[in-house]
Amino acid sequence: MDRRGYDEAHTITIPNAYRPTIENSGLGLTSGSEKYSHSHQSQPRHRFTRTGSFDIKNKRRRSKMKADDRYVIPGQRVVEGHQNYIMAYNMITGIRVAVSRCSWLPSPVKEEDFSNVTKLIFDMEGNSLTPGTKYEFKFKDYAPEVFRRLRTKFGIDQADYLLSLTEKVSLNELGSPGKSGSFFYYSRDYKFIIKTIHHSEHRQLRKVLKQYYEYVEKNPNTFISQFYGLHRLKMYTRKGIIKVHFIVMNNLFPPHRAMNLTYDLKGSTHGRRTDIEKAKAAGKTSIIAKDLNFLELKDKISLGPIKKKPIIEQIAKDVKLLQQLNIMDYSLLIGVHDLRKSQEEDPDNLMANFDPPPTRPPQPLSPPAELETEIPEPAQGNQNPSNPTSNPTQNTTPTPTFKQPHPQPTQQVQSQPTNQTTTSTNPCFIEPDGGIRATDANNEDQPLVYYMGIIDSLTNYSTFKRCETLLRCLKDKRETISAIPAFDYGERFYKFMDKIIVSKTKEELDQTKY
Secondary structure, X not given: OOOOOOOOOOOOOOOHHHOXXXXXXXXXXXXXHHHHHHHOOOOOOOXXXXXXXXXXXXXHHHHHHHHHHHOOOOOEEEOOOOOOHHHHHHHHXXXXXXXXXXXXXXOOOOHHHHOOEXXXXXXXXXXXXXXXXXXXXXXXXXOHHHHHHHHHHOOOOHHHHHHHHHOOOOEEEEEOOOOOOXXXXXXXXXXXXXXXXXHHHHHHHHHHHHHXXXXXXXXXXXXXXXXXXXXXXXXEEOOEEEEEEEEEEEOOOOOOOOOOEEEEEOOOOOOOOOOHHHHHHOOOOOOEEOHHHHHHOOOOEEOOHHHHXXXXXXXXXXXXXXXXXXXXXXXXXXXXXXHHHHHXXXXXXXXXXXXXXXXOOOEEOOOOHHHOOOOOOHHHOOOXXXXXXXXXXXXXXXXXXXXXXXXXXXXXXXXXXXXXOOOOOOOOEEOOOOOEEEEOOOOOEEEEEEEEEXXXXXXXXXXXXXXHHHHHHOOOOHHHOOOOOHHHHHHHHHHHHHHHEEOOOHHHHHHOOO
């Protein structure tokens, strides 16, 4: 453990010197009865005026306290006493009440549903719409019926959604590893993520919500992030009124699978390297490699011809949508789980008993090109098969058109009712945990499982980004930077993904170690 209190495990032990409290944090409440007590609290009297050396010393102390308030330890559980507990409490309370007000049986979405906003006011006394709460705040729920329908389309049960997020005020907070400055709050079962977003991203999602909804209706297995709710929190703090915009989205990585390596790939190279050795020396356990690391390691995503075709088609469709919406700067997040390592760590396969139940039955990806449409060319516009459990004795239901080249485990699929199984002619299936089993050139399963999705897909190519493009082009080559027009960005992104998804031989996969 270092001086900041990091552990090898996901959670940490907070040293007393760095333990934040509600009193010294910026999120202490100043409303209701506490507002009166704080405003009339007697201030300590000083015998000396705060000038000279005394003033410098106090400034240094206040500066250090502000720095500690901004410091958030990754993986820290947000419970009562945490500096962001009040904000987390207000988020969860608002979600609980707002989602409960939605109809339990989804109805057809109307045009006005995309612009509807539900406004809720919470206080200690309560009213006809909201219960009494510990703190006073205002909450907005945007397009509630649209997101209710989206959750149903993604196979999220209304009761499970509420239970996972709001059963208890206990979230895991993680600072953003990127440059966005967002914070991530994981639900207790790690199925959902509450992510704080910038107001521009909030505006962008409201602007493109209708197109996103219509696209998901036609492509429920899209790799683009699944959005389950868009909200805004307005609360009173000692530093004034703050507004927090946040979304609820899916967690790509299942909690019962350890990612042996994680990539964040954009197709650009400028500034796209992570110092892995330095990160390991610092004791970090969640290291995200980037494009240059991927190229230096000469790594590839191994998918056989049968699996690659529908997957690359779906990526092409997703890219085309993002180009039409003028969105850029997104990336493909890929987590690699090595079944060989998990077998070494758990030779008796005991962890299989702790696998969570499936949230939805496996669904096919879009049909192959010869059955539907051709792969869109990048110049014109533009998860998943077998379960990664280590039990090889159970088989999936074969598709009527293609013969499965290798038996695939489906213990979770067999527990589903028969009326939920699919009869699509596509041989590639989305498993409940979203994993894609690696296959070789002969379409035989290999001991690697990929979890992938397109993230950070709310950045509009605005005037600010155009200026960034001009400035960066003065120092670097245009094809290496990330800030380029949405159409060019999508074309480069698709070409890069098509290039790195290949069919490795069994010998090459045996030599690949993570």
